[in-house]
Amino acid sequence: xxxxxxxxxxxxxxxxxxxxxxxxxxxxxxxxxxxxxxxxxxxxxxxxxxxxxxxxxxxxxxxxxxxxxxxxxxxxxxxxxxxxxxxxxxxxxxxxxxxxxxxxxxxxxxxxxxxxxxxxxxxxxxxxxxxxxxxxxxxxxxxxxxxxxxxxxxxxxxxxxxxxxxxxxxxxxxxxxxxxxxxxxxxxxxxxxxxxxxxxxxxxxxxxxxxxxxxxxxxxxxxxxxxxxxxxxxxxxxxxxxxxxxxxxxxxxxxxxxxxxxxxxxxxxxxxxxxxxxxxxxxxxxxxxxxxxxxxxxxxxxxxxxxxxxxxxxxxxxxxxxxxxxxxxxxxxxxxxxxxxxxxxxxxxxxxxxxxxxxxxxxxxxxxxxxxxxxxxxxxxxxxxxxxxxxxxxxxxxxxxx
Numbered sequence: 490x491x492x493x494x495x496x497x498x499x500x501x502x503x504x505x506x507x508x509x510x511x512x513x514x515x516x517x518x519x520x521x522x523x524x525x526x527x528x529x530x531x532x533x534x535x536x537x538x539x540x541x542x543x544x545x546x547x548x549x550x551x552x553x554x555x556x557x558x559x560x561x562x563x564x565x566x567x568x569x570x571x572x573x574x575x576x577x578x579x580x581x582x583x584x585x586x587x588x589x590x591x592x593x594x595x596x597x598x599x600x601x602x603x604x605x606x607x608x609x610x611x612x613x614x615x616x617x618x619x620x621x622x623x624x625x626x627x628x629x630x631x632x633x634x635x636x637x638x639x640x641x642x643x644x645x646x647x648x649x650x651x652x653x654x655x656x657x658x659x660x661x662x663x664x665x666x667x668x669x670x671x672x673x674x675x676x677x678x679x680x681x682x683x684x685x686x687x688x689x690x691x692x693x694x695x696x697x698x699x700x701x702x703x704x705x706x707x708x709x710x711x712x713x714x715x716x717x718x719x720x721x722x723x724x725x726x727x728x729x730x731x732x733x734x735x736x737x738x739x740x741x742x743x744x745x746x747x748x749x750x751x752x753x754x755x756x757x758x759x760x761x762x763x764x765x766x767x768x769x770x771x772x773x774x775x776x777x778x779x780x781x782x783x784x785x786x787x788x789x790x791x792x793x794x795x796x797x798x799x800x801x802x803x804x805x806x807x808x809x810x811x812x813x814x815x816x817x818x819x820x821x822x823x824x825x826x827x828x829x830x831x832x833x834x835x836x837x838x839x840x841x842x843x844x845x846x847x848x849x850x851x852x853x854x855x856x857x858x859x860x861x862x863x864x865x866x867x868x869x870x871x872x873x874x875x876x877x878x879x880x881x882x883x884x885x886x887x888x889x890x891x
Contacts, residue, residue, distance in 0.1 A: 519768065520807050526764050533757075534757065535851065535853065540845050540848055543845050545746065551614065551675065565703070565722060577704070579701065581692045582700050583695075583697060600686075602689045606622070613675060615675065615847070616671065616672075619671035625668045631649075632670060636678060640682075646670075647668075647669050648667065653695050667687070761864045765868050772871070776800070823852060
């Protein structure tokens with residue numbers, strides 16, 4: 490038998506042989522374990538990646554933009570027509586306090602035009618057709634979140650007292666009475682509890698003029714894209730502009746996202762290491778059960794290297810099949826998580842209110858490939874280390890035991 494055909498034939502007999510029920514059960518247990526391990530790993534990885542991407546998207550679309558240029562957009566032309574730019578909006582921001590007869594709440598106030606609420610933003614805000622956000626006579630118009638509406642026990646057309654917090658060094662406060670013209674629900678409590686939209690006319694009157702900025706959202710964001718875009722804009726206006734990327738507006742949050750991703754990945758690798766120990770134990774069990782068979786193969790002329798190759802091939806095939814089955818099942822379940830999360834959201838459970846449940850599942854294929862590669866490499870190394878004592882199995886030792 491050729492050097493190649495012998496390990497392949499032996500590997501086939503290791504994976505399955507009708508007369509070896511115990512061996513078959515051992516291999517089957519390994520297959521089930523790896524499959525069941527991969528399913529929750531893929532589900533968890535897809536869920537956390539999707540949630541982080543979903544939260545980031547909401548902050549980018551509704552609060553920060555990808556970049557902010559600290560200059561009035563009107564003086565720079567229509568930036569929304571630049572290639573690669575999805576949205577370009579002039580906004581003004583500030584901080585204030587909302588008052589009702591019983592409650593108060595500090596808020597982040599954002600002045601926008603009606604054109605700001607395009608289809609994509611309406612989807613993120615969970616709103617359909619609302620009354621236009623505009624000044625109602627002498628009263629500012631505002632959109633507030635469902636969380637704030639419940640906090641103040643108000644609805645559309647009700648009024649709230651609004652006090653604009655003064656700029657640094659100033660002592661005057663600017664009170665106003667605002668009309669609630671719409672209620673939204675982003676699905677993320679941390680954002681809903683603070684952000685309030687105010688019509689641009691009222692914002693220009695109440696908020697500091699120095700807080701006017703231009704928010705740019707790209708079709709596909711990268712630091713290189715942002716830097717290239719700003720270089721073109723500065724060339725066009727003939728001056729250097731002050732700007733910042735979205736990860737600089739909420740530094741703590743985005744750093745936490747980065748750290749969370751790293752920690753989750755490390756935890757998953759730790760779980761894979763535990764799985765590798767089980768693979769090692771299965772390999773050792775297979776060898777112990779086949780000592781006599783290995784000894785007889787050596788009597789018949791089989792080399793230790795060929796036998797080791799067969800076991801490595803057999804364990805690798807089983808592991809690969811289990812990884813493929815578990816990954817496919819995990820991805821299939823991940824792609825159907827959205828209806829389940831929508832179901833949970835409909836119950837409005839207090840324990841889940843701080844979690845985003847309305848987001849598109851993102852399958853992180855690159856990280857899945859990395860985890861699979863790490864598991865395969867570690868399993869092959871562990872199997873090779875377990876197989877070293879095959880070299881010391883001698884036919885005479887087995888025959889003397891018999």
